[in-house]
Amino acid sequence: MECDHAKYICGIGAHAPLSPAAGVLTLHMYLKLKDNDTIAAVATPLGEGGISVIRVSGRNAFSVADKVFVGRSKLSDSPSHTAHFGRILDGSGNFVDEVVAVTFRAPNSYTCEDVVELSCHGGYLVTHKVLQLMLSTGARSAEPGEFTKRAFLNGRLDLSQAEAVGDLIHSQSEAAYRSSIRQLSGELSRELKGVRDELLNLASLLELELDFSEEDVEFANRKTLENRMVGAIEVVDRLLASYAVGKIYREGVRVTIAGKPNAGKSSLLNVLLGEDRAIVNPTPGTTRDTISENISINGVLFRLTDTAGLRETADTIEHEGVERAQREAENADVVLLVMDYKEQYYNGTDPMYNRMADVCAHTGIKLVKVWNKTDLYPAEAPRSPKDGHVFYVSALKGDGIEYLRKGLLKLALSEQTNEASVVVTNARHRDALARSRKSLKMALETLKSGKSGEFVALDLRAGLNALGEITGEITTEDVLDNIFSKFCIGK
Ligand SMILES: Nc1nc2c(ncn2[C@@H]2O[C@H](COP(=O)(O)OP(=O)(O)OP(=O)(O)O)[C@@H](O)[C@H]2O)c(=O)[nH]1
Ligand SMILES: [Mg+2]
Structure with missing residues (x-):
């Protein structure tokens, strides 16, 4: 090169x-x-x-x-x-x-x-x-x-390719690896170059007009300018929206397995892992500390955390475990709420489940309800998920686990991934895109309001520069130090 x-x-x-x-x-x-x-x-x-x-x-x-x-x-x-x-x-x-x-x-x-x-x-x-x-x-x-x-x-x-080198080295899942190799090959850079070239052309047209302001000429048709600007903003919007998926590719999904004692949380962790990692016992309150393990579903990393059963308890150690479980749930991307199918069978669900649903709704955590032990009710339990948020499984026999795995993946990726489209994985890029979008929106508003091209060009340039920060055409020492200090020595 x-x-x-x-x-x-x-x-x-x-x-x-x-x-x-x-x-x-x-x-x-x-x-x-x-x-x-x-x-x-x-x-x-x-x-x-x-x-x-x-x-x-x-x-x-x-x-x-x-x-x-x-x-x-x-x-x-x-x-x-x-x-x-x-x-x-x-x-x-x-x-x-x-x-x-x-x-x-x-x-x-x-x-x-x-x-x-x-x-x-x-x-x-x-x-x-x-x-x-x-x-x-x-x-x-x-x-x-x-x-x-x-x-x-x-x-x-x-700069975005240099960052991809760091991401490549640190990637811990197939998905993280794939997205960093695509960024290293310049996919994001090419997409950004397309928008930047377009914006640069628009800004130059407006600036050219200013040079001839005495003669009151208009080089660029206002409606055409508007349409082209809308097109550029759409690309920035799409890149911004891809960050939700990009973050999952890069960092994985944090899943907390919560529920009442004895619901089968540890059994579910074990069956998802494919090994007996957590102790399973008929005595309620078996798990007292949190246990975390990673699994990969279609190359996406899921960090599963098994927690102590949620209940009021006088036992201090168990009480501490329950508090940890609640904290874990608050830090999760997804909560798997494991419930004994018996409760639904007897139609006596616990108010705790509604509280959990409220917490998740307020914090934006995705809640997945898993009715477990369906093997005990072979005639009654539904065999397949009703929707993407409710599953019927038997952690003991493995029934319905494949549906749950697929459902988790679908939920995490929000069904919006298109393998071919460029995904933004980096928070610095997301921030720059958001700033660019704000400036471009302002430029568009100014243009629509019929103000002088001078003002439009100013915001366009700001939008352009924010995009230039991603690839490093515009950069500062601080930004560079911050990025490269995270690399290892020798890279
Ligand atoms: N029949 C049946 N039993 C199950 C199933 N899943 C778990 N169990 C049993 O239920 C009991 C409790 O299972 P655990 O996995 O330890 O439950 P837990 O939710 O982790 O319990 P705590 O750690 O005490 O909160 C054990 O005896 C398991 O063998 C299932 O799908 N079917
Ligand atoms: Mg347990």
Whole structure:
């Protein structure tokens, strides 16, 4: 991938409303960052393993590595993308390790700088020694995410793609992995570029008019402008709406299993997990502390928490457990309210269930009612869910569990996912989209009210800049520090 060094200078060009004082990346800061001093870090996890990789990047990457690496030829004289077997020797000529050094010449490397990657034997001490040698010969220790930050500053990745690298590393479910790989491939960037180009055209048209304001000409038909602006807002709206699903892909769904003692909560956890994790016992009050486990349904992560049965109790330990159960329920995305089917059978449901329904309705938590132990009433219990919020199961026999799994997935994704559409997973992106939408709506209102194009253009530019923050065309040092400090060292 070619690097575009000029991009971030252009990004804060003539129309950018933010002054350098507001912390925007200025040309001066950019050039300082571009100073590309040489950094080094271990890029693989610390510990024992087959190999460990030490990554060196920057102006002097080759000469730094050559001071300790002895192979057939000097790395400085080697072409890009070649691997070299050799030895690492310390300052006194002592043999430290055998390594393979791989060379990448700027701009064809992860950082767009000169890079050397040394694969040494995996092990804490040997890795540490090789890194220390790099640091003593002219490299400095890389900060968290500094390699990826350089890739961004050098134009190899935009900011949303750089964030996708972090998400990819941290992804814990198939869904999180899939969404981060799509973002890394530039899907979100492309969608945003489409809207930005459109808005940029509209703003330029309006600004051109201003240059000819004396002559009172109108370059852009107002109705056409309005329609085009509405189209752009629709795209922003769609991206914003996708965040609810994106958050689920990224973070999973928190499910609290609640209900009265002995309803079969722990049995339900076990059957969903496919293993006997929680203790199941006929004595009410068996579960006293919360137990959490993860399951995956179609690649989406669900974090299930089994809780103590909800009831008034004099036992202090059990009482504490019940309070924890209530707190867990309040922090959940979904509450699975497990009830003994006997209660419905005898038509004597508990007022506690209505209280739970009220709490969920007020807090926006999704409530799923699970009538359990249907095996005891084979003739009467319905076999399939009446709707997406009520299920009939037997945790003991496994009946209806597949329906429940599918229902949970459908409920979590709110039936609105379309595999093909771009999903926003990042809270920073959501905030920028929301700000952009606000400005664009204002621009639209101003346009409709027939005010001068000057005012419309002002809000359009604000909307554009908010979108530019997502991909990093407009950015600040603080934002960058915040993003890259969450990365691991060596990435
Ligand atoms: N027949 C039948 N028995 C069940 C079913 N689910 C659970 N049980 C039994 O009900 C009893 C209580 O089950 P648990 O899973 O421990 O119930 P719990 O809700 O976790 O109970 P506490 O932790 O005490 O609040 C055990 O004897 C289970 O074997 C079911 O679907 N059918
Ligand atoms: Mg239990």
